[in-house]
Amino acid sequence: MGFSYRDGRLFAEELDCEAIAQEFGTPCYVYSRAAMEAALADYHDALEGCEHLVCYAVKANSNIAVLDTLARKGAGFDIVSLGELERVLAAGGDPGKVVFSGVVKRPEEMRRALDIGIRCFNVESEAELDVLQSVAAASGKRAPVSVRVNPDVDAQTHPYISTGLRENKFGVATDVAMDMLRRAQTLSHIDVVGLDCHIGSQLVDMAPLLDALQQLLNMVDTLEAEGIRIHHLDLGGGVGVRYRDEEPPAVADYIAAVRQALGDRDLCLVFEPGRSIVANAGVLLTQVHYTKDTDAHSFALVDAAMNDFIRPALYQAWVDIQTVAPCDAQPRTWNIVGPVCETGDFLGKDRELALAPGSVLAVKGAGAYGFVMSSNYNTRPRAAEVMIDGNTSCLVREREGIDDLLRGERRMPQ
Numbered sequence: 001m002g003f004s005y006r007d008g009r010l011f012a013e014e015l016d017c018e019a020i021a022q023e024f025g026t027p028c029y030v031y032s033r034a035a036m037e038a039a040l041a042d043y044h045d046a047l048e049g050c051e052h053l054v055c056y057a058v059k060a061n062s063n064i065a066v067l068d069t070l071a072r073k074g075a076g077f078d079i080v081s082l083g084e085l086e087r088v089l090a091a092g093g094d095p096g097k098v099v100f101s102g103v104v105k106r107p108e109e110m111r112r113a114l115d116i117g118i119r120c121f122n123v124e125s126e127a128e129l130d131v132l133q134s135v136a137a138a139s140g141k142r143a144p145v146s147v148r149v150n151p152d153v154d155a156q157t158h159p160y161i162s163t164g165l166r167e168n169k170f171g172v173a174t175d176v177a178m179d180m181l182r183r184a185q186t187l188s189h190i191d192v193v194g195l196d197c198h199i200g201s202q203l204v205d206m207a208p209l210l211d212a213l214q215q216l217l218n219m220v221d222t223l224e225a226e227g228i229r230i231h232h233l234d235l236g237g238g239v240g241v242r243y244r245d246e247e248p249p250a251v252a253d254y255i256a257a258v259r260q261a262l263g264d265r266d267l268c269l270v271f272e273p274g275r276s277i278v279a280n281a282g283v284l285l286t287q288v289h290y291t292k293d294t295d296a297h298s299f300a301l302v303d304a305a306m307n308d309f310i311r312p313a314l315y316q317a318w319v320d321i322q323t324v325a326p327c328d329a330q331p332r333t334w335n336i337v338g339p340v341c342e343t344g345d346f347l348g349k350d351r352e353l354a355l356a357p358g359s360v361l362a363v364k365g366a367g368a369y370g371f372v373m374s375s376n377y378n379t380r381p382r383a384a385e386v387m388i389d390g391n392t393s394c395l396v397r398e399r400e401g402i403d404d405l406l407r408g409e410r411r412m413p414q
């Protein structure tokens with residue numbers, strides 16, 4: 001849903017992507033509103049009849065139009081910074097549906113989150129719990145708390161985005177979490193409400209997720225026996241997506257397995273999906289400016305670079321790249337590279353494509369961890385973002401200009 005080919009031309013919902021590129025310029029991120037709504041609905045549908053909250057992980061794509069789209073469909077939000085919190089509020093999100101993750105929450109971030117009344121702080125260390133208690137006491141508020149458990153399971157994903165192993169910085173070991181919860185129960189300005197874990201992103205195997213869940217359920221049962229009632233279980237991010245030939249579990253299957261494991265326990269289920277909501281609801285459009293043949297490779301030199309989309313350079317991630325319209329040229333094998341002065345600046349290697357200077361390419365699966373990870377490296381302006389709804393397009397973030405690039409800098413006075 002969202003992006004489809006008609007007679008060899010790529011459409012974003014009802015609009016032709018080549019025309020979108022002409023209107024808004026390249027590089028340009030294009031999002032399908034219907035595709036992200038449908039992906040969120042997969043979670044809501046699978047959770048029907050069970051108390052739940054789907055907190056979209058803002059870090060995956062934090063454009064206000066994206067947050068607004070999801071908030072209107074009942075999403076809550078998983079945030080990791082004050083900036084993300086302010087984005088949620090600017091987008092009209094409900095603070096009562098916000099969970100706050102992250103290993104370094106600063107006191108001022110806690111204070112603001114307490115003031116507006118977020119749903120829960122996912123506390124990741126004993127030291128953080130103590131700071132939260134004192135910030136809450138000073139504000140005359142009680143902080144709702146969940147402890148993030150590090151279950152030491154191998155999520156079988158890229159090591160940079162695996163978060164539930166003992167050696168990772170995230171959460172606390174199960175025994176530490178138990179002690180923290182017992183202590184939290186005695187603190188004057190803390191309310192224990194949940195347990196959470198997030199073992200990593202782009203998960204294509206359900207087994208580690210269910211392994212972690214079982215550990216959480218064992219903890220819930222032990223705590224219950226001690227008179228400490230856990231109200232919600234937050235299982236962190238969502239399932240992985242298909243970029244090439246991966247076979248991630250369907251959302252419905254994953255949630256059915258979770259519900260089965262839950263049995264008749266009276267727990268609210270919270271999920272924090274990011275990638276599976278927005279990855280395939282977005283593409284990055286880029287234009288070929290030049291082609292160049294060397295002894296080793298044929299290069300298609302495009303106007304998007306690692307500063308616009310860093311996943312290939314950072315994780316050696318493979319993403320599909322296609323032309324948005326037929327081209328008369330003979331298909332050849334191309335390395336698709338950008339203008340940044342690094343050999344690591346590539347979007348894709350060894351791609352069989354019929355293209356020529358002027359061709360517009362679509363980098364697929366770019367809706368998640370795309371624009372949000374972009375930078376101004378090489379003093380390049382960040383790309384425009386466009387949201388499509390049926391046959392309507394809306395520029396939801398302007399392309400940066402030279403003023404944006406120089407903002408806040410100054411020369412020393414002598």
Ligand SMILES: Cc1ncc(COP(=O)(O)O)c(C=O)c1O
Pocket residue numbers: 057060078101102198200201202203236237238239272273274275276
């Ligand atoms: C705490 C937390 N929750 C949720 C997510 C979203 O994960 P995903 O995009 O894989 O659904 C992340 C990112 O991995 C995360 O760090």
Ligand SMILES: N[C@@H](CCCC[NH3+])C(=O)O
Pocket residue numbers: 059161201202311315368369
């Ligand atoms: N940025 C990563 C995902 C990070 C998940 C954050 N916990 C990616 O593009 O795959």
